[in-house]
Amino acid sequence: MTSLPLKRARLDWSGIAFAIVLTLLIVGPLVVVATWAFTEVWRYPNIIPQKFGFRFWGQTLGRPDVWNALMLSLKLSTVVTLLSALICLPAAYAFARMKFPGRDILFFSFLAGHAFPKFGLLVAIAAIFLQLNLIGTFWGVVLIQLVGTLMFMIWIPVAAFQAVDRRMEEAARDVGASPLRVFWSITLPQAGPTIFAAVLLSFVGTFYETEGAWLIGAPGIRTMPVLMISYINNQMVIQYGAVLSVLLWVPSFIALMFARRVIGGGAFARGFGG
Amino acid sequence: MSVLHISEVTKTFSGGTHAVNSFSLDIADGELVCLLGPSGSGKSTLLRMVGGFEQPTSGRITIDGEDVTHLPPERRPTGMVFQSHALWTHMNVFKNLAFGLKLRRMPAAEIKEKVEAVLELVGLAGYGDRMTTQLSGGQQQRVALARSLVLEPKILLLDEPFASLDQHLRERLREEVRDIQQRLGITTLFVTHGQDEALSMADRIVVMANGKTEQIGRPDVVYRDPKTPFVAGFIGTMNLIEGEVQNGQFVRSDFTFALPIIDGPATLAIRPEALELTVSDTPKAQVHRVTDYGSHGLVDLDLADGTRLKSMVAHPDLFRAGQGVDLLPKAVAAYRDNQQIFRSGM
Numbered sequence: 001m002t003s004l005p006l007k008r009a010r011l012d013w014s015g016i017a018f019a020i021v022l023t024l025l026i027v028g029p030l031v032v033v034a035t036w037a038f039t040e041v042w043r044y045p046n047i048i049p050q051k052f053g054f055r056f057w058g059q060t061l062g063r064p065d066v067w068n069a070l071m072l073s074l075k076l077s078t079v080v081t082l083l084s085a086l087i088c089l090p091a092a093y094a095f096a097r098m099k100f101p102g103r104d105i106l107f108f109s110f111l112a113g114h115a116f117p118k119f120g121l122l123v124a125i126a127a128i129f130l131q132l133n134l135i136g137t138f139w140g141v142v143l144i145q146l147v148g149t150l151m152f153m154i155w156i157p158v159a160a161f162q163a164v165d166r167r168m169e170e171a172a173r174d175v176g177a178s179p180l181r182v183f184w185s186i187t188l189p190q191a192g193p194t195i196f197a198a199v200l201l202s203f204v205g206t207f208y209e210t211e212g213a214w215l216i217g218a219p220g221i222r223t224m225p226v227l228m229i230s231y232i233n234n235q236m237v238i239q240y241g242a243v244l245s246v247l248l249w250v251p252s253f254i255a256l257m258f259a260r261r262v263i264g265g266g267a268f269a270r271g272f273g274g
Numbered sequence: 275m276s277v278l279h280i281s282e283v284t285k286t287f288s289g290g291t292h293a294v295n296s297f298s299l300d301i302a303d304g305e306l307v308c309l310l311g312p313s314g315s316g317k318s319t320l321l322r323m324v325g326g327f328e329q330p331t332s333g334r335i336t337i338d339g340e341d342v343t344h345l346p347p348e349r350r351p352t353g354m355v356f357q358s359h360a361l362w363t364h365m366n367v368f369k370n371l372a373f374g375l376k377l378r379r380m381p382a383a384e385i386k387e388k389v390e391a392v393l394e395l396v397g398l399a400g401y402g403d404r405m406t407t408q409l410s411g412g413q414q415q416r417v418a419l420a421r422s423l424v425l426e427p428k429i430l431l432l433d434e435p436f437a438s439l440d441q442h443l444r445e446r447l448r449e450e451v452r453d454i455q456q457r458l459g460i461t462t463l464f465v466t467h468g469q470d471e472a473l474s475m476a477d478r479i480v481v482m483a484n485g486k487t488e489q490i491g492r493p494d495v496v497y498r499d500p501k502t503p504f505v506a507g508f509i510g511t512m513n514l515i516e517g518e519v520q521n522g523q524f525v526r527s528d529f530t531f532a533l534p535i536i537d538g539p540a541t542l543a544i545r546p547e548a549l550e551l552t553v554s555d556t557p558k559a560q561v562h563r564v565t566d567y568g569s570h571g572l573v574d575l576d577l578a579d580g581t582r583l584k585s586m587v588a589h590p591d592l593f594r595a596g597q598g599v600d601l602l603p604k605a606v607a608a609y610r611d612n613q614q615i616f617r618s619g620m
Contacts, residue, residue: 171361171362172362172373173346174353174354175348175353175374175377175425176377176378176425177374181377186362189362189364
């Protein structure tokens with residue numbers, strides 16, 4: 001008996017180079033920001049800061065406007081995500097499973113908001129909101145954020161519902177489940193992980209959305225990213241922005257890790273038709 | 275006691291095609307009836323109408339005298355096993371089986387008892403905690419069967435349940451399902467396009483083509499006495515020879531056969547096992563190929579005009595390619611205008 005010698009896997013140099021470049025591009029800025037957050041003194045031409053410390057953490061966290069903005073952002077994201085789910089999930093189910101006149105046109109109208117340059121659209125909407133007295137109000141910002149979530153919350157759940165095996169639903173009807181029960185016990189759990197991914201994306205997306213929140217919310221409503229912009233614009237102390245960045249990066253990182261554990265990468269891919 | 279009564283059921287799809295055309299069938303208590311036909315014959319549509327997944331355009335379906343024609347699936351006393359097994363992948367085996375019982379508000383202890391009993395019945399005792407995706411194809415199909423059986427349906431519906439399994443497993447499951455069906459005495463309607471399955475399992479076979487019944491009968495009768503050329507060609511292997519009857523003789527190329535029917539076109543049907551061969555100096559056909567299967571042999575023959583026939587022989591070593599042979603049909607049936615007009619020996 002002889003066995004064929006196994007070919008040793010050759011190192012994929014171009015792949016490695018690509019990975020390194022990608023890592024530098026993605027991780028590089030993060031490292032710089034994180035370093036700044038823990039820096040007290042960092043002057044040119046030093047490569048690393050002269051003095052590390054938590055002074056700016058104390059200063060940033062001591063500000064009431066930071067806490068107000070954080071609470072506001074969390075509340076806003078939660079309300080927008082819930083409302084969006086309430087509106088979009090039934091609509092997604094209808095698009096995926098039902099036939100009705102104008103289905104295709106309606107489906108694409110949901111995405112039309114993303115076909116225009118966003119800022120132009122926002123300015124036009126702001127003009128309308130001004131007349132409706134929605135400028136500078138919580139619900140005004142909620143409305144504008146809702147528009148932004150439509151794409152994730154329609155497109156991905158539609159794909160998720162379409163991917164559910166019709167035979168599974170029929171089998172459930174067969175053993176005695178009403179259509180509503182079938183949806184609750186079979187369709188939703190089957191599509192669940194992918195829909196959860198969509199909900200998470202829209203929550204994170206809303207949390208970090210800046211342009212709409214700023215244009216519609218100012219001056220009364222200051223979300224976390226809007227506050228960050230004003231820090232960066234008005235003060236030459238880099239650390240404020242850096243501390244907030246790191247602060248905001250933690251919850252989204254936790255959320256993403258959680259999502260990865262619960263649903264696996266496949267659900268995202270499936271949601272986009274992969 | 276559960277009888278299924280299908281009367282004059284027609285299903286017309288939008289576009290006007292008749293999937294099922296005025297179909298009637300009565301199934302007795304405890305009987306297993308196979309709907310057999312090629313794809314597109316309407317057999318699956320018919321089964322889905324009995325299960326409540328399709329609405330008939332006209333006609334009536336009753337179970338034990340109760341009209342179920344327009345009831346939704348969840349209110350019918352039927353249990354369906356799907357080709358793709360359609361198990362719920364987000365539940366383990368136990369939950370798959372318990373789902374229907376829970377909907378019936380059965381106490382948990384009783385559910386547990388029933389589920390364990392049915393798992394035992396299908397040979398999967400102790401598999402309750404497994405996820406369905408961890409099971410093999412045969413096991414998944416057994417769970418699907420158990421999911422239907424646990425609800426004690428009056429009518430069991432099987433939609434090509436073994437189609438996705440390999441040959442060996444298919445044969446084993448076929449026997450198991452037949453055993454279980456007979457032990458429970460459950461009235462069963464079974465859809466398949468595999469004649470082996472139909473012949474080995476069914477009490478009666480319904481051969482369907484183009485949404486219509488071609489023949490209904492016991493498997494051996496359908497095999498021995500096919501009433502239409504379609505059935506003759508679809509069940510088992512059959513030599514179907516198109517020819518002319520002239521003066522009481524069926525003629526096709528050099529082959530002639532005494533056929534006491536009036537002159538005109540006819541199709542002669544001869545089973546390979548009913549077509550005997552003798553080596554001859556005045557050959558009617560030429561041996562094309564001899565295949566030895568051990569227990570028997572199969573000889574492919576060509577008539578002078580190229581018509582290919584098959585003959586089953588006990589001693590294949592007597593024949594070789596290129597030889598001239600004479601044909602001695604022992605049993606034939608003849609068809610004209612889609613009707614059997616003559617039969618002898620079969």
